[in-house]
Amino acid sequence: MxxxxxxxxxxxxxxxxxxxxxxxxxxxxxxxxxxxxxxxxxxxxxxxxxxxxxxxxxxxxxxxxxxxxxxxxxxxxxxxxxxxxxxxxxKLVGTEVNVQTGTQVLEQQGNIKGQVNLSAAADSVTAQLYNADGELIEQQQLPYSGQGTLNFQFDDQDAGAYTVKVYAQSNGLSTNLQPWLSGQVERVSVGNSVDDILLQVNGLGNFNLSDINQLVTQS
CATH class of the missing domain: 1.10.287 (Helix Hairpins)
Structure with a gap:
């Protein structure tokens, strides 16, 4: 049976x-x-x-x-x-992180800083800061030592909206690079699952937990 x-x-x-x-x-x-x-x-x-x-x-x-x-x-x-x-x-609340974005809003005077990751060697790397009107207000030639991560910082900027653009030059050609800007985590929101964890980063917006490039080491 x-x-x-x-x-x-x-x-x-x-x-x-x-x-x-x-x-x-x-x-x-x-x-x-x-x-x-x-x-x-x-x-x-x-x-x-x-x-x-x-x-x-x-x-x-x-x-x-x-x-x-x-x-x-x-x-x-x-x-x-x-x-x-x-x-x-x-536990990330109050911690400074790097997130993938090129825009930042300062509520008060402060610094705009971040980094860019180079996947290939370049002759030079330049970071530019634009205001809300699209005007170039500052430019930096980043110290370059080969493939890897380069940091940049624009000090003492007035309150307002800013855009950061970074490009690399190699053999006479210019290539836009994706900047990662630094900001402090103000709030953590959790949805229906761990995949819905959102970080509210001061002046930068909301990002998934997986969007964090790295924690910023405080000096």
Missing amino acids: SVNSVSSAVSTTGTSNNPIIASNGSDLSNMFLNLLVAQISHQNPLNPQDGTQFVSQLAQFSSLESLQSIKQNTADTQTSLNTLQVLDAT
Whole structure:
């Protein structure tokens, strides 16, 4: 007798007080016992089943029970990791980070600083600062020592909106580079999952946790 036929038989033999499948997670051991009783009750007395079949079915249920246990443990572990990630994100409040943007708004006089990552060598690298009217107000030739990360800073800027542009020159050709600007995390918002963690960075906007290039080391 197959497992499917036994399942059908169990449902019609007055076992309503002992359901095979419990809501929100089955007790596979009880399920196996119910099926075993049903198989024995419905077997042909003149042609009884081989006991090895029962052992085989027990092994199958034991494997399924182990898999369900592993799945539950994995889910619990992931929940714990998600909780830790959220807690770590909240610790970023008050921390200075670099985020991928070229615009910044100063609410009061201050510095605009950041960095640019070079993936290839260049002859020179230049950072430019523009005001809200699109006027170039300051330009810096960045110290260059080859491929890697270059830092820049425009000191004592008045309150207002600014745009930073960085370009590299190599063999007479100019290439625009993506700046990463520095700002302090003011607030952390958490949505329905850890993928919805948003950082509100002062003067720069809202960014996903994965958008952070690096924490800025305070000197």
